[in-house]
Amino acid sequence: MGYVIAIDVIAVTITTLAVRSTVSGPNSGVRHSEWVAFAVLAAASVLHLEAARGIERRREMAANTSPHTNLKCLWIFAALLLLPLSLVIPLVVLAYAYSWFRVYGRTVAHRKVFSTATYVLASAAAAAVLRGGGLVGAPRLPTGFWSLLVVLAAAATWWLVNYALVIGAILLSNPEATAREALGELSDQLVVCAGLGLGIAIAAVQTSYPWVVPVLMVTVLALHRDLLLPQYQRAAGTDEKTGLATSSYWASAVPVELARADTLRSTVGLLMLDLDKFKEINDTYGHPAGDEALRAVGETIRAEVRQGDLVARVGGDELAVLLPGALETEVLEIAERIRERLVSLVVPVSTTNGGTAKLDGIPASFGAAVYPDVADTMDQLVLAADDALLTAKRSGRNQIIVARPNPPAITDHPADKPVKD
Known part of the structure; x- marks a missing residue:
């Protein structure tokens, strides 16, 4: 509990600092184009969650002592490349709040608060890598070899921070779980990497052709189903009341x-x-x-x-x-x-x-x-x-x-x- 509360407190602190930086920083305020990008990504994220609601509910039931892999990261990482952190965090909160109401059910709110916090910390760490690599102003898209390395390093940082925080919670809350169980399947983590790669592509399209993003939803949903097929097959055989096999x-x-x-x-x-x-x-x-x-x-x-x-x-x-x-x-x-x-x-x-x-x-x-x-x-x-x-x-x-x-x-x-x- 102390670990979880500490992560939540750090996430709230990061949120406060991000908002303060946007309001009173040297480049204070949010541009109109960033508000438009936020609205497009928020709408696409909600539509994605709603369309995949049945799949995600059963997959959540099947999760036990392993990380629950999802594709929210593609919209969050796209937002990191297009928006200030003060707008990325509300997108994270929106995605998990919507999931709490429509996908996972309201009985696991404490888990979703922690998951939201891990996304905030991972996003802050990735944003720091982007700034450290010289990609300060949005859009932070790869336009050359160096910028590509910086973006890939930010994506790897996002994955590592989120993954490590979740594994820490699993091991602390389930002392009898083995490290192998907590780490989960390698194929599940490849899904996250694919989602981060999709996020880079979504950000590039959003920058040049924002109205093409809704069209890409069909592709995203198809990839969602195919990338998560092994997990979905396991989840499809899961009893909804107990999380055991049917x-x-x-x-x-x-x-x-x-x-x-x-x-x-x-x-x-x-x-x-x-x-x-x-x-x-x-x-x-x-x-x-x-x-x-x-x-x-x-x-x-x-x-x-x-x-x-x-x-x-x-x-x-x-x-x-x-x-x-x-x-x-x-x-x-x-x-x-x-x-x-x-x-x-x-x-x-x-x-x-x-x-x-x-x-x-x-x-x-x-x-x-x-x-x-x-x-x-x-x-x-x-x-x-x-x-x-x-x-x-x-x-x-x-x-x-x-x-x-x-x-x-x-x-x-x-x-x-x-x-x-």
Whole structure:
């Protein structure tokens, strides 16, 4: 919290200094052309966010302990090349405020305030690089080799500052997250680089042909979809209430992992878990409280599994964990860690009367099975884990039961049969 507040305070300080510099600096005031450029970029940014609203909402749900990559940077960096910092910051605030209302939902305002602050700090750092390289007056577009290097250095600075600030927040707020998880995928960061490159192109077009920018929106939206396709495919299989994989996505992933295990002569572990007496939470506090509890459970489970494991919501309060390459001992270790965390989990939830309540522990029953030890097919694996889960619930709940291979059928050997006279 101290880290986040410090970043927010620095962003407010930078904003104050930028406004003061514009009002009382040697070149005080904002030119008419800059107001026009601001209006065009603001309108284009809002249209872009609205057109990509469905994609971005699902991608936000899929984000967990990795940076959430978006293409707002293309409009912000274009503004950095065309406008004073005092107008770039309002554009950042407008983009995130609109996202808060229309894209991400109003329940994550604190996260969007921090994201806004990181954009402000990144923009200020990039503006300092532009000034240090001699690109003082707008437009700060590359017109030669040196100016191109300066603009590229500013873009790299913008990316690095924003990326580092976000990773710092992830690691501090999720101590159990690994550095690999916090850094995210390299392909995601290439999306940001592409967005910054688009920002340079947008700024160049805006300078010479401002009314062509709206026409470029079709190109931007097409690139948005294609650049974020891998992320969108992951997000499309995300349950909206929990952020976990959907049952259909999970069902398509299991056969793939079983086939890979056959090729590598490896194993696949499966955990099926059902939250004990979850119906009481819904009946006592309401379904919104149940949704909050489910999401907290999902986040807890994802924090305890390995990189590459898949956690899915396969029913109302039934979850599944696919553990590629896991042996029975590893499956049991992971299951026990999850069980202990859920027992001690404390979740504040909203109640139907507008108040809040605190759930002290959300225990679960577990059924575990390992392929190919107890099953030859996906259906057999799921059935074995389900049967073990049912046994766990019938045996007192809040425990882990492992499916065992069925003993071979006993058949009579002809030599053992009595001989009739």
